[in-house]
């Protein structure tokens with residue numbers, strides 16, 4: 001199994017896990033781009049947003065709900081935060097396993113790309 005996120009999900013390699021349920025886990029990004037940088041990841045290996053079927057789309061709502069709760073837990077709800085889903089090469093997706101970034105804890109750039 002070569003997917004790095006599948007390896008974290010299976011426990012083969014460590015991750016600082018902040019949430020897990022039957023469908024989704026969340027752990028801190030190893031190379032944080034903000035004081036709070038958490039990845040929200042479906043357990044199922046779904047490669048990218050562009051690959052999701054209609055039936056798979058609801059996972060995004062679940063991931064967003066977990067991001068919201070994690071932001072509350074990290075104490076950044078009031079200040080604000082950003083969630084990002086990179087998709088494909090030009091979208092900057094490096095790990096080919098669907099994930100949502102939760103970024104916060106500082107004023108984020110207004111650049112969107």
Ligand code: AMP
Pocket residue numbers: 004015027028029030031032039085086092093094095096
């Ligand atoms: P993306 O560019 O959207 O594919 O983001 C992939 C993210 O995964 C990057 O922010 C990396 O820093 C992060 N990452 C890569 N390997 C690990 C790891 N072993 N543990 C936690 N985060 C990782």
